[in-house]
Every structure is written in C-alpha cells, then in structure tokens.
Amino acid sequence: MNDLDFHIGQLVIANRILANEGVVDAYGHVSIRHPHHPGRYLLSWSRSPELVERGDIMEFTLDGNPVNDDGRAPYLERFIHGGIYEARPDVQAVVHAHAEDVLPFSITTTPLRPVIHSGSFMGAHVPVWDIADTFGDQTNLLVRNMAQGCDLARCLGSNHVALMRGHGFAAAAQSLIEVVRMSVYVPRNARALMAALRLGGEVKALSQGEIAARAAGYQPYSVETWRAWEYWAKRAGCGHLLGERPVEDARTSNRA
Amino acid sequence: MNDLDFHIGQLVIANRILANEGVVDAYGHVSIRHPHHPGRYLLSWSRSPELVERGDIMEFTLDGNPVNDDGRAPYLERFIHGGIYEARPDVQAVVHAHAEDVLPFSITTTPLRPVIHSGSFMGAHVPVWDIADTFGDQTNLLVRNMAQGCDLARCLGSNHVALMRGHGFAAAAQSLIEVVRMSVYVPRNARALMAALRLGGEVKALSQGEIAARAAGYQPYSVETWRAWEYWAKRAGCGHLLGERPVEDARTSNRA
Amino acid sequence: MNDLDFHIGQLVIANRILANEGVVDAYGHVSIRHPHHPGRYLLSWSRSPELVERGDIMEFTLDGNPVNDDGRAPYLERFIHGGIYEARPDVQAVVHAHAEDVLPFSITTTPLRPVIHSGSFMGAHVPVWDIADTFGDQTNLLVRNMAQGCDLARCLGSNHVALMRGHGFAAAAQSLIEVVRMSVYVPRNARALMAALRLGGEVKALSQGEIAARAAGYQPYSVETWRAWEYWAKRAGCGHLLGERPVEDARTSNRA
C-alpha cells in the first residue's frame, strides 16, 4: 500500500469514527491536507460521514475546486477546510461538526475552556465566530465561499478550535488522529463544564502550564494515541482498515 | 414503480427514521397528503412507527374516515393530520410526536425558538396549543375528532410547528423529507436552547433574515437533503427502500 | 397454551421490556398476582430481568415463601410485591425499579407529579416512602421482610406509584401491561418535569379532570395499549413470545 492509499484509508476511518462517536450525524465532514501537494486537500463528496468509503474521497484545491471534476456534488461548506489550510500551513487535518454539546457556548457569552485533561488539546482559548459580524444577518449560516472560509480562519487564528455561532465548530490540528481525538473530547469537556457551572461556585480549569505540558507530550502515533484510534475504529466497524501503527511520525516523514 | 408506490415507500422510510432517531416511540405518526387526491391522506393503521410496512399504509379522507374500511383500527389522533391538511393546502406532510425534549416548552412560558441552524425550519414562532383552552380540562389530551384537529390547525396557523401542551408537537411541511428533518432537529434545537438558558445571560437566536435565507434555499430533493435522508434510512435498516434520488422536485411534478 | 402459560409468557416479556427500555438494570423486578390463586404471586428467582426466561418464574405466597422451594434464591426484596398484593386486592401487577430519573424526587422535597399525558397513570399524588421513618437510619434500605413491605404498601395507599427514598420506586396496577407502561413513562415524566422546573416559572401540570379522563379510557388490551406492548417486546427481542392480542379484558375473565 502506498503512502496516499494509507492516508485515504485513515480518512475513511476518521469519517466513521466521528459518526460512530456522535460528533457528526448526517452533516459534518473531515479532511486532510494532501500529503504530497500542500495546496490541496482530501475530502469526501457530499456524503454523510458514516457512509464514506475510499472511492468517495476527492481532491480539492484550497479554493474549493475539485482537481478532477467528475460531477459529484461537493460539500457546500468545503471552504471551511480551504480557508484554514490556506491560513495555517501547520495544519494537516480539519473537522467541521455540529456536535450538540458545544452549541450552547456558541450562543451565549460563557466561554468554552478546557476543564478536563482530555479537553486540553482545544487550547486555553476557544474563539466564537459569528458569521453575522462580517456577512450580516441575512446569511443561511453556512460557509459557502472562500471569503467566509478565510474569515472563519482569521477568527480561529493560531487556536485549535473555533465555535461557529448557532452552527457548530471547526477544529484544526497537525495530524488526523489529533483532530479526531479533539473532536471527540471537546463535546465531553463542554458537558463537564456545563454540569460544573450548574453546581455553582468557582470551576477549576486547566492551567496554562498543564495545557502546555499535555501539548508538548503529544505524539500522533504514540501507543497511547493509537490505542484510542484502534478502539474507535473497531467500534465503528472499520478495524479492517487500520493497518499497522506507523512507527515514525507521519507529520515529518513520508511512509512510502 | 409507479408514483404512488414511490410515495408509500418513502412514507415507510419516514416511519422508520422517526423511530430510529428517537422522535417517536410506540406512539406518534407521520402522514403524507395523497399525491393524486388532495382531499385524502396516507397514514398507517394503529401501529408503532418502527414496525410500519408498505401494507400498513391506509388512505383516509380529510375527516378521518378510511377510504377502504377493512376493519383495521386507525390511530385515534389521525384528526391532527386531517385538520392540518384541511386548513393548509400548501402542506404535503405532517408529523405528530411526543419527543421528550420539546415537552418542557409546552408546559412553561419559555418560548421554543430556533437558535441553531438546523432548527431554522421550525420558523421564528412556535405556538403552544392547549387543548384545555377550547375543550376544557376534562379531556384525555388526545386529538380525537375533527373539531379538535381543526382547533389545533388554527393555532398552528401559517407556522410549521405547534407544541401541544403536556403532550408533544405537530409539524407540517411542504414535503415528507422536510417534515422528517424538522422533526429530528426540533428536539435538538430544544436541547441546545435549554442548555444555553441554563448557562445564563442573553441567548443569541437566529435572526429573521437567517431563518428566511435558510427557508429560501431549501430543496427537498437537493443533494444535501437527500444525503441526510439516505443516511437516516440506512441507519434505520431500510436503505433498500430508498430508490434513486428524484431529480425533479416532487412538490411540483409527478414522477410517474 | 393454557391461561397460566400465557400469563407467564407475558411476565417474561415484561421483564425483557423493562430491561430494554432502561427501567431496570441488573436489579429491579416485576410480578403478577397468580391468575387462579389471589393469595400468591409469580416472580422470577434472583435473576437480572433481561435474562429471565419461562423456567425462572416461581410462585410465592404473599408472605414471600416459595410454594415449591427448589433451592433457588429469591429476590431479597420480594416483600415489596407481597406487601402490596396483600394491602391492595385490586392490584394484579407490581414493578420495583431503581430508574435513575425518579431518584432526585425521592431525596428532595420537590414532588413528582404528572405533567405529560403519558405520565397520567401515576395519578395526581406520588408519595415518598422513607424506610428510615419507621425502621430507623441503620437499615441497608432494602425491603427485606413483610413488616417493611406492608409499611411501603401503607405509604402507597390507593395511589399507583410510591417513590422509595434514595432507592427507586414501586408501581402497582390492575394489569401487567399497565404497570409496565407506567414504569416506562414515569421516568420520562420525571425528566420533562425536571427540565421544565429548570426553565423557571410556573409548570402546568395535568388537571385532575385530565388524569381522571385518561384513567377512565384505559383498556389493558386495547389496540393502542397492545401497540406499545408489541413494539417494546419486538425491540427487546422477544416478539416471538407475544401471541395474539387478547380480545377480552384479562382482568375480568379467564382466557382458558
């Protein structure tokens, strides 16, 4: 199996995991930057993530045009991916989802912040992007062109997650495994925070030092990270797509 | 497959989706207006939606009488459907459900309103119908005759969803796919709103312009809408009933 | 199939439904009064409800002794059943469960009351039994003898449900189908009430007239009631035990 096939297989797994863990439903999507062409990304055509297979993955230029247009309809909101890849050369994978439990933080002034260790990867600051701020209050809330995708990327800045008002979130990371894991745990962190706030009194959040220590120790293909990937993939019924755990870091080397 | 067979198949799918997505349980029902006879509607006899098959679908006149009475017991509350079809010539499909998460808004004075983009289709205003207002406080809360069905339809007015006090909701739309999608996302919107209200402070709802923009862009058989329909149908175990995505808009043309 | 076999089959179904619908887990139990010997009841030996089969059903006298002691361990808390059957000749079926969502009402002073139509069968008043009131604060909270079972029955009085402080509930009805349905919907009503209370302001409960109207119209083997029974049984994987819907009311006649 060559390098690209490996990455496409992992992207299929990512789709299935996000669906099976309740992060996405009929809507939401996940992409990776093309491992050989940093000016492109890989993303399914307009299918629900749970149904995505190898053959559904298409290649797009950053401005959202299919490299080989075969008539299949792309996701309307693919500009979320292109906008972020353009603004953030370090980012290798992007998730957009409507996960229910983050929505309350997108329509109130209560900030979402990491309070549990598995939520640390969202970082200390989670900005909220309101499409109405730049594009007015007559939009359908969807990110339908590069201007909107770039505006969202600007709001994301150097953070890992941006909430989208009344809509969902966009998450960006340096590896696919990382962005999927973050997408699974951000809603859990949101639930823990909401429940803690209801108990009343001060809520103890992670410290800056703790967030930094966790980020520093992170390895996308470490035993600990792969353990979760394998588990989620098997639960999602696609353990057969897993392959062996890569020994090197896919961020810095090619496997081919 | 002729036109009517197609629509009956879609109605079976709708039943299964609503059950599998937790909108209905043992109770609740979904109908479509008869595609050839606007003075009739199609609805299962008294079966739980998850168990409904093609042969269970019956034809009713708007006043709730079976066109071919073969002795099977109809739903007691079929008058919800007739009442709405009579008052609203634009409506092609109706759902009645007891979805748990909308109930709190039916027994308090807090209005249900769209705060997330997928909830936009309920519209800006969701009236609450209290059967006791017209029929007194000795009823069993069920809509058991046309007078009650018409009263509910009056309360619904030109809106898409009416809550029924201590009971559930009725949803009406111009296509089956639309009413099912609305019924799936109204409870999610309710949960997001409840959680946001508990966080405290102002809750940012969708603007009138956003609601209008989303409604304007809606197409029942667009790729985006069919994507969800296909996904939900496959999850509900009835993907084999799907058939091809209709290319034209079933609201305005016959497929036969 | 004779009368007793039919009832035992229904009791097995009841066990499976209560487990599958999340009313009971490893613990909790359901009984019926013996259809021929009103001084006895039928109840599984000490098995988790989901695992109960025909052969697990045993016969007990009201004071909790097995009619044929074959060495199988009975439920420690079978006295809940005996206590209620002794005090309430009208009761034909009893459920004891720890359903999570009713527990908050057992440890606070907020009364549980019917606010949704499917919750009406619990009746207007749901007393809370605190074992410590009569038996002191050194018990293990379990109902381990007839004195405790009778005390619980006294608290239940002529109501349909009694909460048990820090423990769960006991429900009693005139038929098995009724007590199972009540046990499924009491937790849902509890959730709706909790959510409504959090929204703030007045919560509109069912009126006395509405509760009475619903109780008056209830038939254990009506099409509407059987619809739910069939649905729940099929979901629980024991549709093959269902048999035909009885045409007469099993409360007042024998089927043999």
Next chain:
Amino acid sequence: MNDLDFHIGQLVIANRILANEGVVDAYGHVSIRHPHHPGRYLLSWSRSPELVERGDIMEFTLDGNPVNDDGRAPYLERFIHGGIYEARPDVQAVVHAHAEDVLPFSITTTPLRPVIHSGSFMGAHVPVWDIADTFGDQTNLLVRNMAQGCDLARCLGSNHVALMRGHGFAAAAQSLIEVVRMSVYVPRNARALMAALRLGGEVKALSQGEIAARAAGYQPYSVETWRAWEYWAKRAGCGHLLGERPVEDARTSNRA
C-alpha cells in the same frame, strides 16, 4: 482451570464490563492484586479495555515494572494501581476511569456523596486529589511515577474512591466484583446528586448507619452480586468467560 486462570478471566470480564457500561472508553484500566504474590498486580498492557483479552494481561511489581518485560508498552498511569496496592494491603482490585459524570465534582467545591443505595459503597467521604497540590501546575495531569501514585493513595486514605481533579477517579475494593460494581454506580449516584441539587432545597444523603449496614452485608460472590456480574458480562458479550459462581469468598480462600 487453575486459580490464576480464573482470576485472569474475571479481569478480562471486568475490562469488558467497564467499557460496555460506559465507565471507561479508550482510556481507563482495571487491575487485581496477584492472588499468590501480594507484591504484584495483574493489568493489561496499553490496550483499550473493550479490546482486552487473556493474553493481554501482564504481571507488574508494585513499583510498575513488568515481571516479564516482553516489550509491550504498559499503561502510563499504572502507578495509580501500584501506589494504592502498596498503601492499602486490604485492597485487591483497583479501577481508574474518566467517567464523565464524576468530573464536575472534581473541579468544583461540591462534594460527591452517596445519595442512592447503590452508591453507598463509595463511602461517606470521597476526597478530591489535585495533582497540582504536590506536583505543581505544569504536569500533564497523568500519574506517571510512583511518587505521584503514592501521593494519590495518601489522599485516598482508607476511603474507597478518590476523585482526580479534571481527570477522573480511582476506586479501590477488596474484590474485583466490588470495584467494578462501585465504578458502575458511582457515576449514577453523581447524576442523581446533580439532578437533585438542581431541584433545589435540602438533599437527603444516606446516613452513616445506612452506609455501614450496606457495607456489612456485602458479599462479593453472593447471589445478588453475581446476578449483576453475570448480567453485565452477558451484555458485554463475554458471558462465555463467566464460569460458575464461586461458592466461597475469593477474598479469604484460594479456589485451586
């Protein structure tokens, strides 16, 4: 089957139950003290609990070194187990989990306490261990060495459960069945307590006498305890590993 094989089989069951009941996910682990060598414990290598099989169980000395190092990566946080076994000779089994519903009590000042009978085994006092108190606010929150494991054990003291700030909990008991049961019910108790606190007013907790009475009556291999073990194991798909219920108490005698 010899004694050790039996215990390893039970440990596999425990892993699967904790996963299936939602106590652990990709992360979290469960161990038993070695039945013949009290200075060792048995624990899987770094696998998600749902995937653990007999061959995954390894033997560790209390300081966390594998007795037979075959290159498989151990859990980073195995020092939780060693720390507790060293400090508490009475403890035979330990669980570490991130169960979502206990987390709010680890980041606020609201104490977790038993309010439902199935929660009694956590005991009257549940301390909260904050790794930052001793090790500063630059850690990654994980228990990565014996100093940290021993510090956690010190905080646990003679209690059964310690919360870990922003992270999860550690539970310790005199038998495997006991620690699993406690781990299943501690989150349920947490949910009941949170819901009761939201209802407002005084919350009635279990009395000291009730907690003591329940603890006194506990037998790890009683019919009542085994009933739950059997049920959970079958739900988790590993009923075939169950074997016969031991007649004697495994805490005080060997089965070989």
